[in-house]
Amino acid sequence: MDFLDTDTSPRLGPRSGARPQADEGVTALYAAHGVSLIRMGFVILGDRGAAEDVVQDAFVGLYRNWDRLSDPAAALPYVRSSVLNGCRAARRAQARRERRDRAAAARDGWLSLDSAEAAVLLSQEHQEVLAAVRKLAGRQREALTLRYYLGLSTEETARVLGISAGTVKSTLSRAIATLGRVLKEES
Secondary structure, eight states, X not given: OOTGGGOOOTTTXXXXXXXXXHHHHHHHHHHHHHHHHHHHHHHHHSOHHHHHHHHHHHHHHHHHHGGGOSOGGGHHHHHHHHXXXXXXXXXXXXXXXXXXXXXXXXXXXXXXXXXXXXXXXXXXXXXXXXHHHHHSOHHHHXXXXXXXXXXXXXXXXXXXXXXXXXXXXXXXXXXXXXXXXXXXHHO
16 A cells, blocks of 8 residues: 555545656656666765755655656656755755864864765775865766766756756866866875
8 A cells, every 4th residue: 555645634634636647757767767866966965865865855846846847758857957956955055064063173172074884885096086076166076977977968968957068068078177187186
């Protein structure tokens, strides 16, 4: 029995507007792309839990807005864009927390440490590359992740980011050059 279909709260009553197309569409999309979107979020955020939260929020948003989609084929680009936007918001929130934590650590004499679980998940080399990717400017980081990590074409990356294919190419070129410099400096 489906939990969502059995909501009998006295305030709302049983679910009368079942949305089988949304249920099936979102479920199938999550099954096909959920893991890769979580991985993309992890590359951008560096935190698996935060990446899972962002992807979950994106799929909830898709479900809520399913009836507004002009074409079900637009669902995947919608979710990708939503995940990117969620990652941007999470990075802003993360930056605010880190600034606050650093100030508190400096004030109290504590050192901030990364989670042990995250540290053992990746080899040292991968950690260095991911750290360098996270230092890239937002659009560079996102273009690099979409193009090379998710394997989207230049045109698909352009659609997701809402920029031209030429801008994607120049952004990727700058991102790779910056990444090379950063990794060379750290070695």
